[in-house]
Amino acid sequence: MDLELRHLRIVRAVADAGSVSKAASLLGLAQPALTSQLKRIERMLGGALFERDRHGARPTRLGELVLARARVLLPAAKELQEEAVRFAHAPSPGYRIGATNGPILGGLVDRLAAERSVSTYTSWSAHELTTMVELGRLDYVLTGACGDSGTPMGTLLWETISLDPVFVLLAVHHPLAVEKEVELADLAGEHWALTPGDGCFNDCFAMACARAGFTPGTIYEIDVATCLHLARVGRAVVLCQATHRPAPGLVVVPLKNAPLRWRQLLGRHPAALDAAWVRVQAKQTHMEAVRRSRVYYDWLTRNAGFGTTP
Template identity: 70%
Template sequence: MDLELRHLRIIRAIADSGSVSKASTQLGVAQPALTAQLKRLERALGGTLFDRDRTGARPTPLGEMVLARARVLLPAVKELQDEAVRFANSSQYGYRIGATNGAILGGLVDRLAAQRTVSTFTSWSSSELAGMVEMGRLDLVLIGVCGDSRPPNDAICWATIGTDPVFVLLSATHPLAKEKELELAELADEQWAVTPGDGCFADCFAASCARSGFTPNTIYEADVATCTHLAQVGRAAVLCQATHQAAPGLAMTPIAGAPLRWRHLLGVRPATPGAAWVVDQARQAHADAVRRSPVYHDWLVRNPAFGTAP
């Protein structure tokens, strides 16, 4: 006889109720039938599962071992069934997404919301967001890391969505705004504006500037709107992801040699239903963002190692 889930439920019911008679009432099975079933289980498992007398039924050492496994397996199967039902019914299952600043979130939400309910939470801290996924407060997190840096949390599953160069935003009236590409050294006299984060990007930028022979001037750390304004009025050059959609009055220009890279990562809580599908949707959202950026799209023709992950 093969062991089935219903057999584990019988063993658990007898142990929890303390007697075969009480378990038969709980399970809605006649006591003689339950007793016969227990005897068949004991023969199949090779030993007595319960010591039975007038005071009730107590698990034997074999019974304790089987019961311990049953208490793990039965809730796990119940959770699997519940997750499957929620996933099959798109109106009942949703995704909670955390994200840092980037051009992919809107496209990903648009794609997921066509089939699932979606909620979002944003933060400048990728470590905070990854921690929320690990604790179960979020299902997914969309972040970026500098170059080949490791993601901030090894307890969740990560997939690379795409790798972009970092470009520079300048005022459309800037003397260098019409250049097809700029050496980083040509920007040595600029003030800079960047959005905040908790990775190594600031250090990598400083190192790139040092290799180009200069130390960056004032660096303003501000939100996206403020960085955009500072660039528009010619107060600062702004480092941006190549998928960024430049606002009116701005020119987005590649930096020669792509000294700075930004890797988009999607972190997923283990056992999140449809994780592979979400990764595919995120990559399609990234590809859409690339297509919306003529400057980046043209640059990729000459630099095919970048772009959306396969």
């Protein structure tokens, strides 16, 4: 006969009650039946567990050993059972995704939600989102980095989804709006607008302008809606991702020779669900965004080495 949890419950009950008769009453058993079970347990364990006299039952040294283990094992077994029941009746675990401003969050959520629940959290700060994944509050983060910068450090596992050029967003009445592509130097006299972030993009932009022979004018670091408004009224040129689809009154124009490049990155917690499948969905979502952007799709036919990574 093997030792079972029910045997440990009997030993604990006798010790807690202080006598076999009281333990039998608490367990709803007849005293002779409990006495018989206790004797079988003692034979199985190799010795007496209690000293019994008219004053009750006191654990022997062997009994103390068994009781010490029983008081650890029985609560642990109960906790395991309760946790298993909660897990069995809980909804399927979902995907928790953080994202900075980017082109694929909506499409990725649409794809993943067909399989599991999805929750999202957005922020201008890639550092904030990365920290949340490291702490287990998110499973994945969609963010980006300048094309020449390294992969973010930390405990996350990273995958490059795409390498994209940065284009500009101009008002339809802008003199350069009819061009197929423009030199960055052609925009030397402009004011600029871009969305905020805590990466190196501002520095990369300043260096690209320096290579083109000028220092950029006013740079507005503002939300997307305000960027679009300033571009539409001709107050600023907006730096935008190549997959951007312009609203009425605006056009997307590529920069010649891609002086600014942006990598779309997917970071994940090491324990994140379905990592390979989520990575594939992210890349397919990016490919769909490229196909919807006629300007970028046409540009890719003339410029190798960009777009969704294999």
